[in-house]
Amino acid sequence: MAGCGPVWLVAGLADVVAALALTPTTLRPRPRHHPSPQDGAAFIQPRRRRVTTLPPAPRPCTSCPYKRDTPSGIWSPEEYAKLALYDGPTWSQPPRLFQCHVHDHDADGVRVCGGWAGCHDMAESLSLRLAVECGQIGPHIAQAILDYESPAPLFTSGSEAAAHGLRDLHTPGPAARRAINKITRTRTDLT
Template identity: 60%
Template sequence: MSVLPEGAPAPSHPAVEPPASQPPRRARPHVSRAEVRSRPTPVPAHTDTESRDTDDHTRPHRRLPPGASVTTSPPAPRPCASCPYRTDVPSGVWSEEDYDKLPRYDGPTWSQPPTLFICHQHSDDDDRARVCGGWAGCHDGDHLMALRVALAEDRITVETAEAIRDYTSPVPLFASGAEAAAHGMRDILNPGPDARRVMDKIVRVRPEVTPSPPAPPADPQAPLRGGA
């Protein structure tokens, strides 16, 4: 401890400024637990799954509203006897336009038709219309564009889509739509007796359907085959 000599002035200390005045703090209102429970819960901005900006593969499929009907049913347990995908169906039964549709489902998903391949036994607007069993058994359902579009448009249910993906034909089918089309086109200008019998059955079920073009009438002036 230092001692100042007698008569020495005392050291000066800097003046301490008084603290700046602060506004008084506002008292928080008391909120009871009952009031907190009665307040509405805020809704997130993206509750609607249809408006989310998410990938289509992660978005859940839309379900049909109660009472709504779907016109397209799952494939039959067995492809019909005139199915162009069956290896035992005669060549030349269907038209060139019908056979041209088959290979289009062989390509990459983005290049395929967006429409389902319906069994020829019924028209598309028939309430008994169902997906072609041969089409479901021949092509890989996981890569069918038509299947994805039909789900998005509610033309089929999720259960029908699963039935198409898991479908297994009990009869032999061609390995691709191209093979089925090549077989069908081979005798299209001159269908054999077996093909004509199948065509007659189709016309009896669906009179509005025209299978492959009929054979031209025989020319009475043409020579008979085998001589004479």
């Protein structure tokens, strides 16, 4: 099980989780090769801080783009465009876990988005398979994501959620403006 091999892309997620549970040593961070002058690099890049990824919160946040009762127009068009990408077949999905929008994306203890986990078929999720195989999350977090059921009503697809979110993008209502203000006060990584 060295590296993120293609064999894990075709294996079922339950098989990956079970295999990793039997071999906990595979969950250690793998050493990374850093560029050196011998490689022709002018400098050594600093190592990125490892971020702890937590399972979804018990219920999606109030501004979750997947929730049916979230006001339209809160997030940027680029953020809404990401939602539909997870609707496709496994091989065409984005490789990164979809994180909760309420937290800074580089903060320690960032959560997987509850709306994302509840809306999409996580057994067919490329990003979940890769996160397990590459050691970003352990088997217990993967199982929590697989088992997640949202207590709040969600859209049936990322495309449906995106269409709702984009509807009032240029004229967000009072509830959307309140949510935007709250998020910009909370997050430090927004521009």
